[in-house]
Amino acid sequence: MSRLTVAQALVRFLGQQQTERDGRRERLIAGCYGIFGHGNVAGLGQALHQYQDSLPFLPARNEQAMVHIAAGYARQRNRLGTFACTTSVGPGATNMVTGAALATINRLPVLLLPGDTFATRTPHPVLQMLEVPHDATVSVNDCFRPVSRYYERVERPEQLIPAALEAMRVLTDPAETGAVTLAMPEDVQAEAFDVPDAFLEPRVWTIYRQPPAPAALTRAAELLRGARRPLIVAGGGVIYSEATGALRALVDAGGIPVAETMAGRGALVSDHPLSMGSLGATGAAGANRLARDADLVIGVGTRWGDFTTASHSAFQDPDVRFVNVNVAAFDAGKQSGLPVLGDARVVLEQLRDVLAGWRVERGWEERARAEAAAWREEVARVTSPDGGTGGLPTQGQIIKEINEAAGETGVVVCAAGSAPGDLHKLWRARDPAGKSYHVEYGYSCMGYEIPGGIGVKLAAPEREVYVLVGDGSYLMLPGELVTAVAQRIPIVIVLVDNHGYASIGALSRSVGSQGFGTLYRFSDNGSVPVDPASTQTLPIDLAANAESLGARVIRAAGVAELRDALAAARGADGPVVVYIEADRYQGVPSYESWWDVPVAEVSVQDGVRAARADYERAHASQRQYLRSPHD
Numbered sequence: 177m178s179r180l181t182v183a184q185a186l187v188r189f190l191g192q193q194q195t196e197r198d199g200r201r202e203r204l205i206a207g208c209y210g211i212f213g214h215g216n217v218a219g220l221g222q223a224l225h226q227y228q229d230s231l232p233f234l235p236a237r238n239e240q241a242m243v244h245i246a247a248g249y250a251r252q253r254n255r256l257g258t259f260a261c262t263t264s265v266g267p268g269a270t271n272m273v274t275g276a277a278l279a280t281i282n283r284l285p286v287l288l289l290p291g292d293t294f295a296t297r298t299p300h301p302v303l304q305m306l307e308v309p310h311d312a313t314v315s316v317n318d319c320f321r322p323v324s325r326y327y328e329r330v331e332r333p334e335q336l337i338p339a340a341l342e343a344m345r346v347l348t349d350p351a352e353t354g355a356v357t358l359a360m361p362e363d364v365q366a367e368a369f370d371v372p373d374a375f376l377e378p379r380v381w382t383i384y385r386q387p388p389a390p391a392a393l394t395r396a397a398e399l400l401r402g403a404r405r406p407l408i409v410a411g412g413g414v415i416y417s418e419a420t421g422a423l424r425a426l427v428d429a430g431g432i433p434v435a436e437t438m439a440g441r442g443a444l445v446s447d448h449p450l451s452m453g454s455l456g457a458t459g460a461a462g463a464n465r466l467a468r469d470a471d472l473v474i475g476v477g478t479r480w481g482d483f484t485t486a487s488h489s490a491f492q493d494p495d496v497r498f499v500n501v502n503v504a505a506f507d508a509g510k511q512s513g514l515p516v517l518g519d520a521r522v523v524l525e526q527l528r529d530v531l532a533g534w535r536v537e538r539g540w541e542e543r544a545r546a547e548a549a550a551w552r553e554e555v556a557r558v559t560s561p562d563g564g565t566g567g568l569p570t571q572g573q574i575i576k577e578i579n580e581a582a583g584e585t586g587v588v589v590c591a592a593g594s595a596p597g598d599l600h601k602l603w604r605a606r607d608p609a610g611k612s613y614h615v616e617y618g619y620s621c622m623g624y625e626i627p628g629g630i631g632v633k634l635a636a637p638e639r640e641v642y643v644l645v646g647d648g649s650y651l652m653l654p655g656e657l658v659t660a661v662a663q664r665i666p667i668v669i670v671l672v673d674n675h676g677y678a679s680i681g682a683l684s685r686s687v688g689s690q691g692f693g694t695l696y697r698f699s700d701n702g703s704v705p706v707d708p709a710s711t712q713t714l715p716i717d718l719a720a721n722a723e724s725l726g727a728r729v730i731r732a733a734g735v736a737e738l739r740d741a742l743a744a745a746r747g748a749d750g751p752v753v754v755y756i757e758a759d760r761y762q763g764v765p766s767y768e769s770w771w772d773v774p775v776a777e778v779s780v781q782d783g784v785r786a787a788r789a790d791y792e793r794a795h796a797s798q799r800q801y802l803r804s805p806h807d
C-alpha cells in the first residue's frame with residue numbers, strides 16, 4: 177500500500193502498462209503530452225514532474241494537435257501503443273474533442289485526461305466552468321461522451337482503480353478501441369488515498385488473435401468458390417493486424433484482385449499484378465470497373481465509408497454479396513454481409529488453407545491484371561513532367577517526387593484537401609508491411625498533418641516521414657512545428673500553396689457555386705475579388721511563417737528544385753519545411769466514380785440547376801445492399 181494522490185497513482189500506473197501480441201511486448205502509454213492550466217498543473221502536473229521516470233512528459237502547443245500526435249503514433253504502431261494527453265478544465269479540455277472524434281472514427285487508441293470542475297462543488301463556479309442550472313453533474317467534458325469509446329469522470333479517489341483498468345481494456349481491444357476519456361476533477365487529482373501495490377505493478381494486456389467461427393469460414397469459402405467475379409477490399413484492419421503477408425499469400429494462391437480503402441492503402445504493394453489500387457470516389461479506373469461488376473466482395477478490416485463505396489454506387493451487380501472480415505461485429509454486419517468475426521491475419525490464413533487448389537476464373541483474373549497494368553500507365557501519365565499551367569507544378573508531380581524520395585520505407589502523412597484523393601490514386605506503395613501510406617481520412621481533419629507526422633516519426637524513428645499539407649490545413653494548426661523543433665523531430669513537411677481551398681473550390685464549382693468562399697483574396701466573401709480584374713493573392717508568406725516558428729525552410733520553385741530540396745532535407749536534426757506553390761486548377765481527374773454531395777433542388781442560378789440534373793442522374797446509381805449471404 178502506498179499513500180499517493182490520485183494523479184500520482186495514475187501516472188505511475190500508466191508507466192507500467194504494456195501490450196503484447198504474438199509474443200512481442202511494448203509500452204502501451206509511451207508518454208504524456210500536455211498543456212497545463214489551473215485544472216491540471218497542481219494535480220497531474222505535479223505527478224508528472226515527480227514521476228518523470230515512469231511517464232515522460234512532453235509539452236504541446238494546442239490540445240487538439242496533441243491528440244493528433246497520439247493518434248498518428250497509435251496508427252503507425254498498429255494500435256499497440258499510444259500517448260496520454262492532459263489538459264486543464266474548460267477550453268483546454270474541449271479543444272481535445274475534435275482529436276477524440278478523429279481517433280474514435282479511425283478506431284485508434286488515445287487516452288485523454290481532461291481536467292474537470294470540482295467534485296466537491298464548493299468554490300463553484302470555478303474559472304472556465306459551464307453552469308447548467310438544472311443539472312449539477314454536467315460539465316463541458318460531457319462533450320467527450322459521444323466521441324469516446326469509454327468515458328468516466330473520476331469523482332472519488334477509489335474510483336481511479338476500476339476506471340483506469342477499464343480504460344486500458346478498451347484501449348487495447350481492437351474491436352472497441354478509440355478515444356478513452358477519464359475526466360479528472362481538479363480537486364480529486366490532488367487528493368491522497370491508499371493505493372494497493374498490485375495497481376502499480378507492471379501489467380500486460382495481451383491481444384489475442386481471434387479465430388473465426390468455423391461455420392462462418394466455411395460459408396465464406398463456399399461463397400468464394402461459387403463466385404465468378406470476386407474482389408477483395410482491403411481496409412486498415414489488414415495493416416493493423418499485420419496481415420499484409422497473409423493477404424498476399426491468399427491473392428497469390430487464389431488470383432483474387434485487391435482494391436484498397438484510404439486506411440488500407442498499401443495493404444498490397446502497388447507493383448503486385450493484382451493490386452488494383454484505390455477504390456471508390458477517389459478510386460483507380462480499374463478498381464472501380466471491377467467493383468462495378470463484382471459478384472462477391474470480401475471486405476477485410478474496413479468500415480465501408482462512403483468514399484470506399486462511392487456513396488453506395490460502387491457495386492452494381494444486382495446480386496452482389498459481401499463477406500466482412502472484421503474484429504468488430506458492428507463493421508462485420510454492414511452491407512448485409514456475411515460476418516466473419518475475427519482477426520484479419522488468422523482469417524486470411526485459414527481462408528487460404530480451406531481454398532487450397534482453388535483459383536478464380538481465368539477471364540476475371542486476366543481482366544484484373546490488364547486493368548492493374550493500365551493503371552500503372554495512367555499514374556505515369558498523370559505524374560509526368562508535362563502538364564501544369566503557368567509553370568507551376570501539379571500536385572501529381574509533387575506526389576511523384578515525394579514517392580521517389582520516400583523509397584520503400586518512407587511514410588507519407590496527409591489528411592485533408594485535394595492531396596488525400598490524389599495520393600489515394602497516385603501513391604505507389606512499396607513497403608510490404610503497408611506502413612508507407614498514412615492518410616487520415618476517417619475524419620479528414622485539416623490540421624492533422626503536422627502533429628500526425630510527429631506521431632508517426634515518434635512511432636517509427638527509423639523511417640523517413642513526409643508530411644504533405646495544403647496552405648489551408650497549414651494555417652489551421654501550424655503550432656506543432658514548434659513541438660517538432662523543441663523535440664528535434666526530423667520530419668519533412670511539404671507545404672503546397674495554391675492560395676486557398678483548391679479541393680472545396682473544385683467541389684463548389686461542380687455543384688454550380690463557382691468556388692464561392694474558397695479563395696484567399698481581398699474580397700467581401702472569398703469568391704469575388706474587390707477588384708474583379710485582380711488575381712492578386714493575399715500578402716501571406718507561409719514559408720516565412722514556418723521559419724519564424726523555428727523550422728528550417730527550403731523554398732522550391734518547381735519540380736526539379738523540389739527534388740533537390742527533398743534530398744537536402746535528409747539527415748536534418750529537426751523539421752524541414754519545403755515550401756512549393758502549385759497549380760490550383762489542374763487536378764487529378766476522377767475515374768468512373770461518384771460522391772454524394774446533395775445539390776440544391778431549386779435555384780435561380782443556371783449552374784446549380786445543371787448540377788442538380790447531373791446529381792439526379794448519378795443518384796439513380798445508388799444501391800442498397802440487401803442480398804443475404806446465406807441464400
Ligand SMILES: Cc1ncc(C[n+]2csc(CCOP(=O)(O)OP(=O)(O)O)c2C)c(N)n1
Pocket residue numbers: 592593594595619620621622623645646647648649650674676677678679680
Ligand atoms: C477542420 C476542417 N474544417 C473544414 C474541412 C473541410 N475542408 C476539407 S478540405 C478543405 C480545404 C483544404 O485546403 P488546403 O489545405 O489548402 O488544401 P487544398 O484543397 O488547397 O488542396 C476544407 C475547408 C475539413 N476537412 N476539416
Ligand SMILES: [Mg+2]
Pocket residue numbers: 593646647648672673674675676677678
Ligand atoms: Mg490550398
